[in-house]
Amino acid sequence: MDRRQVLKAFVAMTAGASSGVARAQAPRLRIGLTAVILADQAAFLARWADYLSRRLDCNVSFVARDEYQPILDLLFNGQIDAAWVCGYPYVRYESRLRLLAVPLYQGLPLYQSYLIRPKSAEVKVRGWADLRGKVFAYSDPLSNSGWLVAQGQLATVGIKAKDMRRTFFSHGHRNVAEAVAAQLADAGSIDGYVWETMRLQNMSAAGQTEVVWKSPLHGFPPIVVSSGAVHSRIHALQQTLLAMSGDDAGRALLKALNLNGFIAGTPSVFDSIRGLARSVPGSGVV
C-alpha cells in the first residue's frame, strides 16, 4: 500500500470516525495538500483535521497529491475547497485564485530554494555552473523552489536542458532529497523549508545531502481558494488558521509543521516569484 492509498484510507476513516455523530450531517470542507509540506504523516493530518473540524463545526478533510497540477485541477473543478500550493502556481493562476493564508516560517512569510548535492559524491557540484553534463532532479514543474528558481539560475549560467546529461521530476521536494541522497541525481533543487524540516526530523535523505546554494527569499507557499469560492466556512477557516498560534493545540500543530503561524498575506509577498516567472520562458506568467 503506497502513501496515496494510506492517505485515502485515512481520509475515509477520519471522515467517518473522528468527526463523530454530531458532525455527521455538517458540511464538509476539503483541503488539498501538496508537497510544499511533509504532509504524508497520517497521524498528524488526523489531529489537524480534528482541530479544524471542532473549530469550524464541519467535517474537515485533507486531499493530498504529490504534484501541484492535480490539486489545482481539483480546486478549479470545485472538488476541494482550499489548497496549499506553491507561490509559482499562485502567481501563474493568480486571476483564478485568492489568498487565504500565508504561513510564517522563522517569523516571516518567506522561504528559500536550495541547490543540494550528495555528501558522498566523488565529484562534487559546487554551483549551478557545475551542472553541465550532470543529472539534475527537479521537484515539480509548478514548483517555485523545485523548478522555477533552478530555471532562472541555469539561464543565468547559460546551461540549457540539453547541456545536462539528464533531468527529471521527482514529484515532491522530499523525493528530490532522496534522489540526490541516493546519487540518482548529481544535484537537485528543493524547497529550503522542506529540507530544513527533514533535517529537523532527522530524515536520512537530509543527512546524506548538503546545501550548495540558497536562493533569495521568496513568498512562502500559500493556502489559496478559488476566486469564486462560496463555501460558508472559508472565512472561518481563514480565521482559524490565523488564530492557530493562539492556543496550545494550534501551536503544537504548527510546531509539527515547523511553522510559526499564518497571516492573511498579500499578493505582493509573491512579487519576487512573479518577477522570476516572467523572466523564465514558458513559465506561463507574463
Place this chain on the structure above:
Amino acid sequence: MLARLPYRIQIPLGLSLAVLLTALLVTVVAAPISARIARDETLDTVDRAAVLLGAQSLPLLAADDTWEVFALLRNMVALLPGAASGHARAAVLDRQGRVFAGSEPAVLETGRYLLGKSVRGRSLPPPAAITHRVRINNDDGAITLIDPIRSEDGQLLGYTLIEVDAPMFAPDWTAMSKPALIGAGLAVVLLAPAGWWIGRRMMRPVARVVQVIERIGREDPARLRMEVPRTQDRELGRISAAVDQLIAEMQVRQKAEQRALSAERMAALGRMIGAIAHEINNPLGGLLTATQTLSVHGASEEARLRTHDLLVRGLHQIRSTVAALLPQARIEDRPLEIGDLEDVATLAQPAAAQRSVQVSTNADVESAMRVPSGAMRQVMLNLLLNAVTAAGDDGTVHAQLYADADRVRFAVTNSGDRLTRAALERSIAAESGNDPRGFGLWVCREIATQYAGGFDLDDTHTPGTRLVFWIPNREQHEEPLGH
C-alpha cells in the same frame, strides 16, 4: 591421548566425534548440491524479477519518469537474493543502453552507457545484439541478465538489467553448517550420558577381571578363579578364560615351587649334616692320632698326661660344635688359653702331613684372654685346615694369635694361590654350601658376627692368602649377639 582415557569417557567421546564427523561430511557433500539448487532458485527468481520489472517499468519508461522507475527498482530489488548485502542490483536502461534508473545509483550511474561496454569485468553485448532475454554467465559464477522492454506493439522502449555477484552462488558454509552443528550438539547431549552408561556397563566385567588380576599372588588362587566373571561377550569371554588359565597355571607353578623348595631344604639339610660331620671329623682325626700316640708312648707319664689333656680338649671341642647346633642349650665354656693354639695345630697336623704342608704358629698375648675357648678353637681349626688345603702340596701355613685388652685376633697365612674377596664371599655364602669346607668358613663368619667381631681377607698381604678373624676380648659369660 584418547587411548589414555577410561572407556566410559572414550565411548561417549568417540560417539560424539563420530556424529560430528558425520555431520561435517554430510555438510561437505551437501554443500555443492545445495549451492547448485540455490543457484537454480536464484536464476528462477532473477527471471521472474526481470519479467515483473519489465512489465512495471514499461509505462514509466514510456512516461520518461526516472523517479518512479527508481522508486520501483528500489522496492523491487528487495526480491533479489543478495540485494541487501550489495551483491545484487537492477536497472532499467533506455533504448540506447544507458541507465535510465538504477537500484544503486552510485554503482549504476544515471545516464551511463552500459550495453556494449565492459562493466565490472563483464562485457555486455550492444543494444542491437539483444533481441531477447540474455543471460551472461561469468567465469567467477556471477550472472548478468538483460531483457528487452517492449510495448504491446513490439516497440523497443529499453532494457531491464539485473546483476547478481558470484558470492551469492557460493556455498553458504555458515548457514549449512549451523543445522549440522546444532544436530551434532543435540546428539552429543544425548549420546554423552548414554555412552558413559554403556561404557561403564561394558567395563564392569573388565574391572572385575582387573581386580582379580591385581589380587593374583596375594590371595587363594582357587577363590580367585571363582571370582573371574563369566560373560556372553566373546572378547570379554576370551579375557576371562585367559585369566582363569593364568591362575590355574600359577597354581601348578606354586605347587612345583613348593616341591622344589622342599627338595632344596632337604638338600640344605644334607649339606648341613655333612658340614657338621666335617666339623666333628676334624678333631676326631687328631684324637685318633692321639690315641695311637698313647698306645705307642703310653708308658711315658708325660706323654700319657699330655695325650690325655689333648683328648679332653678335643672332646670339649666336639661338644661345643654340637652345642652350637642347639641354640637353646647353655654350655659352660672356659676362656681361651695359649695351649689351645698348640692343640689346634696338633689336630691339624695329620692333614698337613698328608700334604707335606709346614704349619707354624705364633702367639702374642699381651692381656688375659676372656673369649670362649670352644668357639675360638673351632674357628682356629677351621681356618688352619682350610689354609692347609689352600696351601697345596709342600706349601706353608702360619697361624698367629694376638690378644690385647680390646680384642683377640687369629690370622692364618697360606702360600697357596691368592684368594680374592669375591671368591671368599662366594665360598662363605649360604647358597654355596655344596663344598663342606665352605661351611667351615661360613661358621667362622657366623661366630664373628655372633660375638660382634669380624672375619675378612687381608688385602695387603702378598703373596698367598691371609685370613683374619677377631672378636672383642670380653668376659666369657657375655651373651653372643644372637643366632
